[in-house]
Amino acid sequence: xxxxxxxxxxxxxxxxxxxxxxxxxxxxxxxxxxxxxxxxxxxxxxxxxxxxxxxxxxxxxxxxxxxxxxxxxxxxxxxxxxxxxxxxxxxxxxxxxxxxxxxxxxxxxxxxxxxxxxxxxxxxxxxxxxxxxxxxxxxxxxxxxxxxxxxxxxxxxxxxxxxxxxxxxxxxxxxxxxxxxxxxxxxx
Amino acid sequence: xxxxxxxxxxxxxxxxxxxxxxxxxxxxxxxxxxxxxxxxxxxxxxxxxxxxxxxxxxxxxxxxxxxxxxxxxxxxxxxxxxxxxxxxxxxxxxxxxxxxxxxxxxxxxxxxxxxxxxxxxxxxxxxxxxxxxxxxxxxxxxxxxxxxxxxxxxxxxxxxxxxxxxxxxxxxxxxxxxxxxxxxxxxx
DNA sequence: GTCTATAACTCGATAGAC
DNA sequence: GTCTATCGAGTTATAGAC
Numbered sequence: 001x002x003x004x005x006x007x008x009x010x011x012x013x014x015x016x017x018x019x020x021x022x023x024x025x026x027x028x029x030x031x032x033x034x035x036x037x038x039x040x041x042x043x044x045x046x047x048x049x050x051x052x053x054x055x056x057x058x059x060x061x062x063x064x065x066x067x068x069x070x071x072x073x074x075x076x077x078x079x080x081x082x083x084x085x086x087x088x089x090x091x092x093x094x095x096x097x098x099x100x101x102x103x104x105x106x107x108x109x110x111x112x113x114x115x116x117x118x119x120x121x122x123x124x125x126x127x128x129x130x131x132x133x134x135x136x137x138x139x140x141x142x143x144x145x146x147x148x149x150x151x152x153x154x155x156x157x158x159x160x161x162x163x164x165x166x167x168x169x170x171x172x173x174x175x176x177x178x179x180x181x182x183x184x185x186x187x188x
Numbered sequence: 189x190x191x192x193x194x195x196x197x198x199x200x201x202x203x204x205x206x207x208x209x210x211x212x213x214x215x216x217x218x219x220x221x222x223x224x225x226x227x228x229x230x231x232x233x234x235x236x237x238x239x240x241x242x243x244x245x246x247x248x249x250x251x252x253x254x255x256x257x258x259x260x261x262x263x264x265x266x267x268x269x270x271x272x273x274x275x276x277x278x279x280x281x282x283x284x285x286x287x288x289x290x291x292x293x294x295x296x297x298x299x300x301x302x303x304x305x306x307x308x309x310x311x312x313x314x315x316x317x318x319x320x321x322x323x324x325x326x327x328x329x330x331x332x333x334x335x336x337x338x339x340x341x342x343x344x345x346x347x348x349x350x351x352x353x354x355x356x357x358x359x360x361x362x363x364x365x366x367x368x369x370x371x372x373x374x375x376x
Numbered sequence: 377g378t379c380t381a382t383a384a385c386t387c388g389a390t391a392g393a394c
Numbered sequence: 395g396t397c398t399a400t401c402g403a404g405t406t407a408t409a410g411a412c
Contacts, residue, residue, distance in 0.1 A: 006377080022295040024212040027405060041378050043407065099295070106357045107210040107287070107295040120357055145333045147370030154354065154367035159343060162350030166342065169294045169308055179342035182335030194395080215387060229396050231389065379412075386405070394397075 007045045009035050015056045019098045023053055023108040050113040053105070057116050060101045061123040064088075068130050078138040079187040082156070085131070086180050089160040096173040103161050128153050138188070145186075159183060195233045197223050203244045207286045211241055211296040238301035241293070245304050248289045249311040252276075256318050266326040267375040270344070273319070274368050277348040284361040291349050316341050326376070333374070347371055 004012070013034045017026035028049070032039045046052035071084045092100050105112060105120055112120075131153035139146050146152055163179035192200070201222045205214035216237070220227045234240035259272045280288050293300060293308055300308075319341035327334050334340055351367035 021298055022210065022212065024210065025296055025298065028407090029404080037377095038379060039406090040380080040408080044377060047407085049406070097297075102357065103353055104295060106353050107292060108213055109285075109357060110209055110213065117357075124354070124357065145374065147373055151366060151370040154351075154363070155347060155370050158350030158354055158367040159347050160350070161353050162346030162348070163342075165291055165294050165349050165353075166312070166346055169290065169297060169305075169312065175342070178339060179346040182339040182343050185335055186333065216389090217386075225395095226397060227388090228390080228398080232395060235389085237388065377412105379410100381409085381411100383408075384406090387403080388401105389403105390401075391399085392397100393399105394395105 006035075006037065006041075010037075010042060010045055010052070011056050011059060014052055015060060015101065016098075018053070018056065019092075019101055019104045022104050023111055025108075050116060054113060054116040054119060057101060057105065057119040057123070061119060061126070064123070065126050065130070068127070078134045081134050082131075082138070082187055083184060085134075085156070086160055086184060089164060090173065090176050090180070093164060093167050093173045093176055096167050096171045096175075099164050099168055100161065103164060124157070127157055131156050156183070194223075194225065194229075198225075198230060198233055198240070199244050199247060202240055203248060203289065204286070206241070206244065207280075207289055207292045210292050212299055213296075238304065242301060242304040242307060245289060245293065245307040245311070249307060249314070252311070253314050253318075256315070266322040269322050270319075270326070270375055271372060273322075273344070274348060274372060277352060278361065278364050278368075281352060281355050281361045281364055284355050284359045284363075287352050287356055288349065291352060312345070315345060319344050344371070 010031060013031055014026070017030055017034070020026075028039045028042050031037075031042055042052075046055065067088065068085065071081045075081045075084055089100060092098065102120055102124060105116070109117065128150075132149045135146075135149035135152045135156075139149060139152070147155070159180060160176075163176040166179055167173045167176040198219060201219055202214070205218055205222070208214075216227045216230050219225075219230055230240075234243065255276065256273065259269045263269045263272055277288060280286065290308055290312060293304070297305065316338075320337045323334075323337035323340045323344075327337060327340070335343070347368060348364075351364040354367055355361050355364040
């Protein structure tokens with residue numbers, strides 16, 4: 001692969017900044033020093049900040065959904081696929097102070113464009129669907145200790161995102177492991 | 189009770205603003221229009237914004253911990269106390285776009301003073317402890333379908349906070365109910 | 377495509393009158 | 395305690411040269 005072009009480098013750097021500081025917590029000036037280009041030049045690639053946010057959310061959505069679908073191809077059982085899902089959100093934490101893009105964008109929701117808000121909702125719906133399908137396989141026949149696939153899917157997404165919040169505020173990824181351990185042990 | 193003084197009104201308005209938009213998402217100008225006082229006058233009560241954030245975090249912490257301890261006095265079983273805990277986080281959502289103060293402060297963590305970050309950590313430790321004691325009662329004798337009280341406490345806090353994120357991004361509190369239903373049904 | 381320069385605005389914070 | 399007035403820095407965004 002050739003050296004990444006400016007647009008790609010901008011999006012990658014912006015994604016990291018958003019996930020560390022939120023949409024309101026970084027500026028074009030930060031991006032400017034981060035990749036060594038003048039502030040004004042960024043506007044050539046992304047005229048408004050909302051364009052940039054929407055672009056990284058859509059790219060993130062494509063990438064993550066592709067990874068999740070990859071789990072289905074490479075891992076034999078729904079329990080292992082769900083474990084890989086938890087591990088993926090654990091990995092996203094990096095050193096403990098980085099959130100998944102969804103959570104990072106949720107707080108400053110009011111400053112998002114309508115298109116970006118829709119992209120976040122579409123992404124979450126896709127993840128919910130993926131989880132639902134895993135639980136539908138895992139829970140057939142139904143079990144008394146589990147809820148419906150739809151409920152368990154929503155609970156699992158909430159669990160990993162909440163566990164990221166716990167880890168992030170303490171800057172310690174072990175909080176994520178602690179909060180998700182009981183769930184992982186419940187899996188067969 | 190007499191009419192609330194300016195300081196109290198400022199703190200209450202600021203808490204609502206933070207929970208709706210995050211620490212970076214509101215300004216003294218917003219507060220000014222919200223309670224009908226000039227921007228500069230706010231600095232008399234809270235010289236710096238970090239002073240205001242720390243004051244509302246500490247007030248919030250005292251209020252919530254008092255409420256949680258009240259559940260222990262008025263509700264007979266740990267299962268009912270845990271249900272009341274979930275209901276409390278549900279109520280905090282308001283119309284679906286309001287987060288608990290902890291989550292709202294987590295994203296803009298870098299812009300918090302050291303004292304405010306400590307106040308958030310102390311509060312979360314107190315909630316974790318409260319949950320742990322409830323699960324210790326609930327799970328004696330230990331059950332095969334549950335983890336340790338400490339793990340279940342961390343998981344429950346992560347679940348309700350993650351469920352708030354789900355509800356907030358969709359501006360629909362029913363997402364919270366859906367994500368927490370399986371947990372509530374697992375309770376005896 | 378990237379640059380310099382700058383417009384137009386908002387931010388937190390301060391000074392000093394009342 | 396609250397006001398008017400203002401400062402200096404930071405913000406997104408634009409104009410125009412190269």
